Amino acid sequence: MNKTTYLGELEQMILLVVLGQGDDAYGISIRNELDKRVGRKLSRSAAYTTLERLVSKGYLLTRMGDPDARRGGRAKRYYGLSAKGRAALRASGRALFELWAGHEHLLEEA
Template sequence: MSVSNQIMKGLLDGAILALIAEDETYGYQIAEKLKEKAFPDISEGSIYPVLLRLSKKGYVETRMVKSDSGGPKRKYYSISNNGKEELRNFKDKWLKLNQGMSNLFGGDEDVK
């Protein structure tokens, strides 16, 4: 089952910020980490617009790094102080929403 685009759009900013907060990273690596964490339905192409948006908002900083293998330069992302604050806000909102949804469903596996 595919997760709604609207739901994913709302969660992707926070998920990507959380990954960048763990360690400096680049777009392809973010896509791979999301897959490893079983984050559904994320293509590499949908990550770059989010990274651009996070950068424009001042939540991430970027730097270009020359490839060791002679390929094109790679853009690395790290979280800014504003990004750390935004991530704290996102986590707080997520925890409240998650608790509310758990209360609604009552942990019942047989939702109809």
């Protein structure tokens, strides 16, 4: 069987954002939401490199958008979670929640 690997810190965040954006997740929207929600700044290339890695690991599926975008610019590449991606996200989420249990008070400090 496969050797178990773990999601990197950014990989996990990106999977979560893709999950939240449903069918509308593409490079720039993911990058923007990460900044807006948690202040995580990424260059475009950092986002794409990680997205591509997640695709090649089988955690994300991808497809090119329709070429008829209305407002100029290149076609979007959309991303969505695979079953394997959901499973990986679930596993790392469970581990984190387990380890955080009992320490939630720390989150409330100034």
